[in-house]
Amino acid sequence: MTGDTHRPHTGRRRNEAARQAILDVAVELLGSAGDGPVTIDTIAAAAGVGKQTIYRWWPSKGAVLLEALAGRAGADIPVPDTGSLRADLEAFLRATFRAAGNPHTASALRHTMAEAQRDPHAREPMRDFLASRRRVLRGLLERARDRGEIASGADLDLIVDQAYGVLWIRILNGHARLGEAEATALAGSLAGQARG
Amino acid sequence: MTGDTHRPHTGRRRNEAARQAILDVAVELLGSAGDGPVTIDTIAAAAGVGKQTIYRWWPSKGAVLLEALAGRAGADIPVPDTGSLRADLEAFLRATFRAAGNPHTASALRHTMAEAQRDPHAREPMRDFLASRRRVLRGLLERARDRGEIASGADLDLIVDQAYGVLWIRILNGHARLGEAEATALAGSLAGQARG
């Protein structure tokens, strides 16, 4: 960025408190699993905000939801660096599964992924969000590869997708648990495969 | 699907033509990627059917979509049995990815998965559909295990979920291709992982 510090910007500034309230409320509603279908009116009312204030800054409901989600999810997943692929992977996946296994977070992820399929404005943010998560995991793998723990020809992106694929299909379909045991097993499989 | 043509019946029977028309139209609309949201009115109109005829036989839009999808997807995926895990897996995944990589099918899968998140009536059929696909792949793996190609302690379900996880996350998020090369790579990874 250059030094365009002198933004003129006449007029009232965006109310940051309102923005936060909207996102907070969105996350909260997204998380309350059973409750009805997360409405813009509901968000606006709960945030003490006019609907237009939402539509002034986001192009659609999906976009709000995505931004709300992206701001939260993944925030508390530390990236371990123990020097061992197996241990790093296990720690990372355990933290990830623990977070995603939380019913509120899972509900939010489900809702949001569904929204991203129907709302074009939510597609791109969702891609960005997932890309950022994938990037983190890929970084972890790259470090291991640099240490020689992974064959240099291995397809790191495929490993990443195997990890997040298991996570997402279980979130969306709910046919299996997302617990620490599952994370450990998955970490073991992937580490073994990578070492392959 | 099956030949229940010759069954005698007293009283007026369900109009099988209407049922088929509804499912056909649903699949078709589901597949026309860009076009607006798949509506019940749209389906009814395109099928030349009254809305009530749909709601008489299915509890909700999602249920129709799911049945339409389940009747098609997976129908043309043969289950290979070459005697080699690696070859079986590769053949199966290549066929699967080829089918799911088709833009129309992918669009239908996307729509339907989204619908399953919001429509309770679609959850169960979606679970059944995915379970049936998983069962097929698991059967393939079990045969390999019986042949001794897989360590007896391996978590077959985890392998299955990795396969379908990669498929679904790429369908839903569209960040990577779903081609034969990807299928082959994935088959190699999973076979290696299974072999231990």
Next chain:
Amino acid sequence: MTGDTHRPHTGRRRNEAARQAILDVAVELLGSAGDGPVTIDTIAAAAGVGKQTIYRWWPSKGAVLLEALAGRAGADIPVPDTGSLRADLEAFLRATFRAAGNPHTASALRHTMAEAQRDPHAREPMRDFLASRRRVLRGLLERARDRGEIASGADLDLIVDQAYGVLWIRILNGHARLGEAEATALAGSLAGQARG
């Protein structure tokens, strides 16, 4: 297709009870002078009807209001025929002023005339409504002319507009009463003028 001569109208018929409820509620709300601004949502809620049911049959709020008004106003103004212009005019204007002087009716007329200025869909119905009222009064005058009570060259339409002009300007601006005394005075003036 040929021969669609008499389409017998398949499908559910319009709910006449709903239609009446909408118009009744509209008149009632229109008449409750002080209360806020007669909303479509309010009408729908009070009539126990969905908004779409209103918009299915009327193009806009103004059109509903106009039809509601036209169905009521003027309904209870008898057209006298005493054989005397002066007496007929007086009776007619007294009844008209008495009706229009009623605060509820006046409020409704005011609201509706205002709506007709802003809503293109309300213009035409308003013209029709006023035309029908003018026609009644003009008929009364024509009978008097046929009896020789009015000079054959008199501009009956002008007389009619003088009468309804006084009515409306007072309704809209409220600078003078609309009582029977005023009706009597106006009847006298107009009868004198007509007599030439």
Next chain:
Amino acid sequence: MTGDTHRPHTGRRRNEAARQAILDVAVELLGSAGDGPVTIDTIAAAAGVGKQTIYRWWPSKGAVLLEALAGRAGADIPVPDTGSLRADLEAFLRATFRAAGNPHTASALRHTMAEAQRDPHAREPMRDFLASRRRVLRGLLERARDRGEIASGADLDLIVDQAYGVLWIRILNGHARLGEAEATALAGSLAGQARG
């Protein structure tokens, strides 16, 4: 109005140019018949003024409109004094009808009268405006009465209301022209009526 001379008043003074621009723009927008609804945002933008500058000096949109209208309408209607009721009335009504018959003025009057029905802040100014116009015409009639051209018992206000009533009902409803011929006819009728 007067005598607040000793108010210290520090700070910037009211921008008279802005005030004029607002009123000018209001009149112009009010007059552009077909164009959408006259909005405060539109006025502000067209006048190159902030909305607050409008609301600082007027209590509501209607008030602006009214002041804009009152400042223009009636300004160019001379009050004739020929010594003959009939001639005075005809001259006055011809000038009035000519002005009000102008499509721009008519549009402005229509809009404004509608606004006065819904905006309490516009009611009083509208009453004042109409009262001032009525007063002028009444003055004309009073002079004629003083000359003995009108029966002393005649209800001058009723005559005035007939004149403006015809004008307004035709402006608002548009069922008849507002031309010079109509003005002449009306003048004749009212003069005859007044003469008794």
Next chain:
DNA sequence: TACTAAACGAGACGGTACGTCATGTCTTCGT
């Protein structure tokens, strides 16, 4: 020359109402 107060253009804000769209239910009539 500073300082203070008010008015200014810009524009974001909380609201209210609008008119549209989709869902799932409920008539009506033709076959």
Next chain:
DNA sequence: ACGAAGACATGACGTACCGTCTCGTTTAGTA
């Protein structure tokens, strides 16, 4: 008695306009 047509209640959507509330800037009087 089934089924296509389509009206129904419900409720969310996204837009428009209202009148209010900041922003930072300009303009006048006061110190």
